[in-house]
Amino acid sequence: MVFQLNQAIGKVPPNGNPVVANRYGADPYALVFGDRVYLYMTHDALEYDGNGTIKENTYSSIRKIAVISSSDLVNWTDHGEIAVAGPDGAAKWATQSWAPAAVHKVIGGKDKFFLYFANNASGIGVLTSDSPVGPWVDPIGEALILRSTPGVEDVTWLFDPAVLVDDDGKGYIYFGGGVPEGQFAEPGTARVMMLGEDMTSVVGTAEVIPAPFMFEDAGIHKRNGVYYYTYCSNFYDGERPEGSPPAGEIAYMTSDNPMGPWTYRETILKNPGHFFGVSGNNHHAIFQFHDEWYIAYHAQTLSKAQGIANGYRSTHLGRLFHNGDGSIQHVEADYTGVQQIKSLSPYQRVQAVTIGWSAGVMTEFEAAVGDRIVTDIGNGDWIGLSGVDFGSKGAGAFSASVISLEGGGMIELHLDDPAGLFVGELPVPATDGTENQIELKTEVNRAEGIHDLYLVFTGKTGVPLFKLVSWQFVE
Template structure:
C-alpha cells in the first residue's frame, strides 16, 4: 500500500454503531416502506464560538431533518437534509425542526407520507410527500398542534411527536414533555390525540398519558395486539418511589387501546452514559423490519471519538425483544449493532452515498437536483461497504460515475482498506472546469461475499474528485 490511510472515527469496522460516521443525527424515528427502513433525524450540526472552537450544542439553529435509509441495516444511504423550518424551509412559519416522526398511509389509493416535527418546544408541524425522501410540502401552512389546541394548554414542552396508523387506518399522535415546577413524579405532560383521516388535522381533545417521571421523547408501537407507549424519564436526582423509572432511561407503558388507559411496566434502555461513557438525553424509536424488532436511539459516540462530545449526537441501532408475557427485555446498547440482513448487490448501480464505514469523506447535495455525491475526497480517504456478494462467477469490471477535479485513483480492496487489491480505476485530472463522466477498469479476484473498500489516492492535498455512483459487471 503506497498511501497513508486515514483512520475511521466513531464507526469502526466491523461495528455497526453509530450508523454513519460522516454526519450526526439525533432523535431518530423509523419508517419502513418496501424493502427499506428510513430514519429521520434531528440534523445536529457543529456550532462554534467567536474563536472557532466547537461549543455546546444549543439546538437553536437546527432547521433541517436528515434522512438515511438501508435495506440491510449496516450500509446506509445518505439522502441529505430536508429543509423544514425558516425562510428557506417548507414550513416558513417555524423556526426550528426537532425530533421528527414519519408515517405512511394509503389515501385515495395513493401512498402518502407525513413528517411531523417539533418547532422547538412551542408546537408541532407536519409536512407531506408522495415519497419517503420527498420533495416535501407544508400542506396546511401553519402548526398542526399549538397551545390553542384543546387539551394541551398545560403541556410544558409541546414537542417530540410519535405517530401510529393502526390496522384500521386510524391515526394517532403522541407528544409532550417537561416537568412543571416540583412535579417530578407526576409531570402530567404526556399527551395523545386522534389524527384526522387526512393525517394533517387533529380531532377532539388531547388526553393525558399518566407517565411516571415523564421528561420527553414519546414513542408508540403495537405488538401482539398490545400498544406500547414509550418515553424518556426525567433527571430528578431525589428519592423515587419503588418501581419508578431511574433517571434518563427509556420507560414503557401498555394498553389494549391506542388511547389507553395505560399501565406502567418498567424501563428498557438505560442512559447512553451507561453503555458509552458519555451521558446526555435519551431518545428512541421502536420498529419492526421483516421479522425482527429494533430500537433506534442516539448517543454522543461519534463526537466523543472526535473529542467534541458537546451534545452532538449520532443514531444507533440494536435488537429489541418482546417476551411471551408482553414485557420487553432490557436493551443492550453497544458499538457492534445489528447483523446485516441481506448482501449488497454490486451488479446494480450503487449510489456512492451508500456507506458502511468511511474515513475523511463528506456528502453533499447539488442544487436543483436530487443527486447526492461523496465529496471532500482526499488522498488516503476511503469508503467501506459491508457484505458485498460478487457471486460464484465474480466481477470482471468496475465502473464509476465521477466528477473529476485534481484527479487520482480509486483502489478496490477486499475485507480491509489495506486488503487484497482487485482493481484500480484512474480518474484523469480536469485541468480546468470539472469533468463529469464514467470511467471503467478491469477487476480480478472478486468472488463470493466480501467487504469492499474504495480507497482514494492522489498526489497532492487537493480534493481529488467527487463520486456519484458505481457498479461492477460480471
Template structure:
C-alpha cells in the same frame, strides 16, 4: 473509458483511520455527520431514519461549543435495506425562511408515517418547532418534495390541545389497523410534579392526517420527561418515553433517571399501565450521557430500537451534546414484557449481502475515513426534495467501504464508476476486506484540464479476484492537499 493499473507518481500514503464507526461495528450508523432523535419509516423493504440534524456550533475563535439546538432547522435522512450500509439522503429543509414550514424557527425530533389515501401512498412528517408547537409536512414519497399543507402549526402553544403541556414537542405517530391515526406528543416537568408530570398527550388525527379529532387524553407516565414512542405489538399498544432527571427519592418501581420506560394499553388512547424501563441512559453503555431518545420499529419480522448517543462526538473529542443514531435488537417475552435492551458499538447483524451488479449510490457507506457527501444538484433547498447526493471531500488516503458485497461464485470482471474529475490526477484503488487488502483493480481519474472532461464521466476498469462475499473498499490516492474528485455511483459487471 478504460484505465490500466499503473504505478503511482504521487506519494503513496497510508490510509486514513476511521473515526466513530470502526470497521466491523454497526454503531453509530454513520460517521460523516450527526443525527439525533431518530424516527423510523419502513417502506418497500427499506428503513428510512429521520433525525434532528445536529450540526457543530463554534465560538468566535473557532472552538466547538455546546449544542444549543437553536439553529437546527433541517432534518437529516438516511436509509438502508441491510442495516449496515446506509445511504445518505441529505437534509429536509423543514423550518426557517428557506424551509417548507416558514412559520417555524426550528425542526426537532421528527415522526414519520405512511398511509394510503384514495388508493395513493401519502407520507406525513410531524416535527417540533422547538418546544412551542408541532408542525406537519406531507409528501408523495419518503424523500419528498415536502410541503406544508396547512401553513401553520398543527398544534400551537395557544391551542387547547397544548393545555398542561410544558414542552410541546417530541411527536410520535401511529396509523392503526383500522386506518385511524393518532399523534402522541408533549413533555417537560412542572415545578414540584417530578413523579407525575402529566405532560404527555395523545389525540386522534383526522382521516387526512393533518387535522385533529376530539380532545387529547393525558398519558399518566411516571417521571415523564420527553420522547414519545408508540407501537402496536401483538394486539397491545406500547407507549415508550424517556424519564426525567429528578435526583430525589423515587418510589420503588419508578423509572431511574434518563431511561426509556414503557406503558401498555388495550387501546391507542389508554388507559395505560406502567411496566418498567427497557434502555438505560447512554452514559451507562458508552461512558457519556445526555438525553435519551428512541424509536422502536419492525423490519423483516425483527424488532429494533434506534436511539442516539454521543459516540461520534466523543471519538472526535467534542462531546458537547452532538448526537449520533445507533441500532440494537428488541425482544418481547411471551408475557408481553420487553426484555432489557443492551446498547453497544457492535449493533445488529447485516440482513443480507449487497448486490454490486446493480447501481450503488456512492453515498451508500458501511464505514468511511475522511469522506462526506454533498448534493449532486445545487438546487436541493429550492426543491425541498432529498435529491441525489455524491461522495465528496475525497483526499489522498481517504476511503469508503461497503460491508458484505456478494460478487457471486463466478465473480466480477469489470467495475464502472461515475466521477466528476478534479483539478489534479487521482486514483481509486479497489481493495477487499481492509484499506490495505487485496487489490482487485485500480482506476486512474485524469484531471479535468488534462482530459478536457466536463461534468460526470463514467470510467471503467477490469478487476480480478472479486469472488464471493467480501467487504469492498474504495481507497483514494492523489495529491495530498487537493480534493481529488467526486463520485456519483458505481457498479460491477459479471
C-alpha cells in the same frame, strides 16, 4: 506519491454503530416502506463561538431534518437534509425543527408520507410528500398542534411527536414533555390525540398519559394487539418510589387501546452514559423490519471520538426482543450494532453515498447531477461496504461515475479491509479546473463470493481528487 490510509472515526469496521460517521443525527424515528427503513433525525450541526471554537449544542439553529435509509441495516444511503423551518424551509412559520416522526398511509389509493416535527417546544408541525425522501410541502401553513389545541394548554414542552396508523387506518399522535414545578413523579405532560383522516388535522381533545417521571421523547408501537407507549424519564436526583423509572432511561407503558388507559411496566434502555461514557438526553424509536424488532437511539459516540462531545448526537441501532408475556427485554446498547440482514448486490448501480464505513469523505447535494454525491475525497480516504455478494462467478469489471477535479487520482478496490486483497484499480484523470462528470471502467479479478468492499482513494496530497457519483461491477 506518499500514501497512507486514513482512519475511520466513530463507526469503525466491523461495528455497525453509530450507523453513519459522515454526519450527526439525533432523535431518530423510523419509517419502514417497501424493502427499506428510513431514519429521520434532528440535524445536529456544529456551532462555533466568535473565536471559531466549537461550542455546546444549543439546538436553537436546527432547521433541518436529516434522512438516511437502508435495506440491510449496515450500509446506509445518505439522502441529505429536508429544509423544514425558517425562510428557506417548507414550514416558513416555524423557527426550529426537532425530533421528527414519519409515517406512511394510503389515501385515495395513493401512497402519502407525513413528517411531523417539533417547533422547539412550542408546537408541532406536519409536512407531506408522495415519497419518503420528498420533496416535502406544508399542507396547512401553520402548526398542527399549539397550546390552543384542546387538552394541551398546560403541557410544559409541546414537542417530541410519535405517530401510529392503526390497522383500521385511524391515526394517533403522541407528544409532550417537561416537568411542571416540583412535579417530578407525576408531571402529567404526556399526551395522545386522534388525527383526522387526512393526517394533517387533529380530532377531539388530547388525553393525558400518566407516565411516571415523564421527561420527553414519545414513542409508540403495536404488537399482538398491545400498544406500547415509550418515553424518556426525567433527571430528578431525589428519592424515587420503588418501581419508578431511574433517571434518563427509556420506560414503557402498555394498553389495549391506542388512547389508553395505560399501565406502567418498567425501563428497557439505560442512559447512553451507562454504555458509552458520555451522558445526555435519551431518545429512541421502536420499529419492526422483516418480522424482527429494532430500537433506534442516539448517543454522542461520534462526537466523543472526534473529541467534541458537546451535545452532538448520532443514531445507533439495536435489536429489541419481546418476551412470551409481551414484556420487553432490556436493551444493551453497544458499538457492534445489528446483523446485516441481506447482502449488497454490486451488479446494480450503487449510489456512492451508500456507505457502511468511511474515512475522510463527506456528502453533499450536487446540482449538476441532481442528487447527493461523495465529496471531500483526499489521498488515503476510503469508503467501505459491508457484505457485498460478488457471486460464485465473480466480477470482471468495475465502472464508476465521477466528477473529475484538478487533483485526479485512483480508486483502488480492496476486499475485507482498506489494505486487504487488491482486486483492481480505476484511474481518474485530472482536469484543468473544469468539473466534468465522466463514466470510467476497468477490469477486476479475484472478486468473488461475499466480502466487505473498500474503495480506497489515492492521489496528490492536500488537494481534492475527484467526486464520486455512483459505481457498479459487471460479472
